[in-house]
Every structure is written in C-alpha cells, then in structure tokens.
Amino acid sequence: MIKNKISPNDSEKDGQKSVLNRRLFLRSAGVATAVGTLAIGACKNDDDDTITPVDGTTVDLGSGDVGILNYAYALEQLEAAFYEQVVKTPYTGITAAETTILTDIRDHEVIHREFFKAALTAAAPTQIIPGLEVDFSKIDFTSRAAVLGAAKLFEDTGVAAYNGAGKFIKSADYLLLAGKIVSVEARHAAAISDLLTPKTADFASDTQIDSNGLDKATASATILAAVQPYVKTKISGANLPK
Structure with a gap:
C-alpha cells in the first residue's frame, strides 16, 4: 500500500536520483515569480476567509478564482x-x-505543483489548501498496464478539468496561464495514449475529444469524484463556481 504526504521535498526525501532539469526549473521559477506578482493584484477582490476543513477530514477548495x-x-x-x-x-x-x-512528465507536474503553491502563497496565504495525502494502493506500480492506465486517467481528467473550469476564471492573467498549462497536460495525455496504443488514433479518441473535435470540458464535481479514490484527504468543491 502506498500512502504518502505530498510536499515540495518529497523527491529529496525519497532519495530519487533523477532530478529536475535545473535550467527548466529555474526558468519556470522565474515565470512563477512574475505571475505570482500578478496574482496578488488579481486576488485582492476575493474573500479573505481562511480555508479550513469542513470537518475533521474534509478540505474545501474555496470559491472564486482562488478556489x-x-x-x-x-x-x-x-x-x-x-x-x-x-x-x-x-x-x-x-x-x-x-x-x-x-x-x-514528472518534472512538468512538479513545476506545475510548485507554481500553484507559490502563486497561492503569495496571493492568498490564508486560503491555500494544505498538502494532500494521496493513496495509490489501488495501483500496481510493477505493472506497465496499471501505471499507464492510471496515467491516462490522470492526464485526461486534468485536461477536462482545466477546460471545465476555464469559463469561470475572472482574471485574464489566470485564464491565460490555465490555457498554457492545459496545453502541456494535453501533450502529456497524447504521449501516454501513444505509449498504451502506439501508432493509432487513440491520442485523440472519443474518450478525450467531443463531437466538435474539441477536448472535453468536465464539471469540477465529476472530476473530484474521479480522483477522490486516489486521495486520502477528502476534498470538497461545493463552493467552486458552477
């Protein structure tokens, strides 16, 4: 059973030999600093209520752009x-x-995680959610099919989540940023699909693309229900824009 607390130092603590490409990380860190500055102005109109657990085990994501x-x-x-x-x-x-x-892909996701943490810490330090505790006990990490199947779920879900939330973002800066990140997530989704079924059209299958040839956009409640089995921390999106 694999259950662990997520933190920015997980890679170091776990003794991973493969590290982030330093040049890429520093470049991304510079972007994070710049957008974090923009975030301060963009978030000033949001409520300043501190994000606290709904009960002893559930964390609410909040509302508005910060949510x-x-x-x-x-x-x-x-x-x-x-x-x-x-x-x-x-x-x-x-x-x-x-x-x-x-x-x-790992390096990209770590950079994305650290970017959002830095932006939220700068803009809304009392509203940022804590590190979540994951539960990957349902995934057999020795099995190629199990790992790539889970990766496909996470990547397809991520793309659909960004697309579903985009129309609710009020800040033009945040919307631009979300558009850039979702394009990277879509590249990940295509790469994972190609690993699963090489040289086929499954990189853009009916599970990912709608009848208009567009990536699917999914409501937050559906997304959270899909990923909750892999997160020990209970997450509530009840106050997210709808």
Whole structure:
C-alpha cells in the first residue's frame, strides 16, 4: 500500500536520483515569480476567509478564482506525486524511452505543483489548501498496464478539468496561464495514449475529444469524484463556481 504526504521535498526525501532539469526549473521559477506578482493584484477582490476543513477530514477548495487555483493545485499535487512514484519505482520491463518520457512528465507536474503553491502563497496565504495525502494502493506500480492506465486517467481528467473550469476564471492573467498549462497536460495525455496504443488514433479518441473535435470540458464535481479514490484527504468543491 502506498500512502504518502505530498510536499515540495518529497523527491529529496525519497532519495530519487533523477532530478529536475535545473535550467527548466529555474526558468519556470522565474515565470512563477512574475505571475505570482500578478496574482496578488488579481486576488485582492476575493474573500479573505481562511480555508479550513469542513470537518475533521474534509478540505474545501474555496470559491472564486482562488478556489479554482486551489482546484488546479490539488490536481497537480496528485499528478506530481503519482509520477514521482512511477519514476522512483519503475514498472517491470520499462524501456529507456519510456523512462525519459515519464521523467519529463514528472518534472512538468512538479513545476506545475510548485507554481500553484507559490502563486497561492503569495496571493492568498490564508486560503491555500494544505498538502494532500494521496493513496495509490489501488495501483500496481510493477505493472506497465496499471501505471499507464492510471496515467491516462490522470492526464485526461486534468485536461477536462482545466477546460471545465476555464469559463469561470475572472482574471485574464489566470485564464491565460490555465490555457498554457492545459496545453502541456494535453501533450502529456497524447504521449501516454501513444505509449498504451502506439501508432493509432487513440491520442485523440472519443474518450478525450467531443463531437466538435474539441477536448472535453468536465464539471469540477465529476472530476473530484474521479480522483477522490486516489486521495486520502477528502476534498470538497461545493463552493467552486458552477
């Protein structure tokens, strides 16, 4: 059973030998600082109520743009923790090419997680949700099919989540940023689909694309229900824009 507390230092604590590409991280950190400054102005009109657990075990994401940022932060925490575990304990028969792809995705997700944490800490320090506790006990990390199947779920869900929340974002800066991040998540989804079924059209299948040829957009309640089995911390999106 794999249950762990997500924190920015998980990679170091776990002794992972593969580290973030330093140049990419520093470049992203610079972007995070710049957008974090914008976030301060964008969030001033949001409520300043402190985010607290609804009960002893449930965390509410909040409302408005800050709530949406917390929503994205929660999903990025889950994805980063998943890929950290994948790279730490490679599945049986993993190839060098697959290791490179999954490590690159891990690096992106860690950067996304740290970006949202930095932006929320700067803009709404009393409203940021805590580190979530994941539960990957349902995933057999020794099995290629199980790992890539879970990766497909997380990536497809992530894309649909950003698309579903985008129309509720009031800040133009946040909307631009969400559009940039969702494009990266879509690249991840395509890469994982190609690993599962190489040289097919499944990188853009009916499970991902709607009848108009667009990536699907899914409501937050559906997304949270889909990922909750992998998060020990109970998450409430009751106050998110609808």
